[in-house]
Amino acid sequence: MADARWIYDLTIFLYAASVLFYFNDFLQSNRKVNRLAFGLLAVVWALQTAFFVSQMAEKAYFPVITLFETLFFYSWVLVTLSLVINYFFRIDLLVFFTNVIGFVVLVLSMFLPETPLNAVSGPLTSELLLVHITLAMFSYGAFSLSMVFSAMYLLQHNMLKAKRWTPMLRRLPSLDVLEGYAYRMNMLGVPMLLLAILVGIIWGKLVLPEKFWLDAKVVWSLVVLGVYSFGLYKRYSDTWQMRSLALFNLASFGLVLINFLATDFSKFHNWL
Known part of the structure; x- marks a missing residue:
């Protein structure tokens, strides 16, 4: 898990940047900032997916058992759904509001152990x-x-x-x-x-x-x-x-x- 920790840390950093750019776009309706925020969010999704796959490869079960794993997966679901809906319907504010929730959920997972105390x-x-x-x-x-x-x-x-x-x-x-x-x-x-x-x-x-x-x-x-x-x-x-x-x-x-x-x-x- 230590080898994949940098992916998780980078995800948190880029997710924060994306949400901040979306917040700037929310206040000022800046299309360039909006595109940058969306691009960062796409990278966040790719990193989350890579981290999730690395967990599956390392653990002997589908990683949705512990609270850390479930919060991470829930955040990934929110990012995925917001990107898919925005691709078809172009509702920028939906992406912003949804990923405020997704980012908070992911931050909460930072304070939890990545693996269960006992073997699952x-x-x-x-x-x-x-x-x-x-x-x-x-x-x-x-x-x-x-x-x-x-x-x-x-x-x-x-x-x-x-x-x-x-x-x-x-x-x-x-x-x-x-x-x-x-x-x-x-x-x-x-x-x-x-x-x-x-x-x-x-x-x-x-x-x-x-x-x-x-x-x-x-x-x-x-x-x-x-x-x-x-x-x-x-x-x-x-x-x-x-x-x-x-x-x-x-x-x-x-x-x-x-x-x-x-x-x-x-x-x-x-x-x-």
Whole structure:
């Protein structure tokens, strides 16, 4: 791991530079700075991918088990999704806001050990568990982007209401487009989280005690799934205004963060 540490350190440095350039572009709408920030972000993705591959080569399992590995993978998911969406739809502010989250997540991983205290083996490295975690991380990534779209919706809504005709307002897609993107991200996130839970249940039936249903993490995951499913239902039934849906989406993402980070209450989801 020491041989690949320089990749991780360089990733942190370039990621910080990219976010700072995006922040400058956010304030001044500088297209040259924006292109530089995007280029640095592409390099960050390549370095993250290289570091992740080096971990797979060094370790005897797909590296999404420990908290360090999961935070790193979550950051990689956010960078990947933001680059892909920006390639097709050119929403610069989405890339900025999303990668503020991704950078914070990556910085948090700096304070954690890169390898587990004990060797990871046995049922923890089963294919079912790895599929379960990977699906969950991609669902969290989709929910993160949905939250960003909702935040951008509320930002534009407030600017229009206050009649603040700033250059940033012209860079935002329309309210209908932002709400539609948030809805589509949730449409991706909900089935992925459902699949993650189902795969986790199958794994739990094989290796965990019968009472694993009562575990706090399992219950909270079902709550998150139910809340986002309820939001999709309210959007489909057209009984809430779009602003109310955006506010509900922000609150729902708070539940995702709690579910992701608050693992101390779980008996078998504690990070190694």
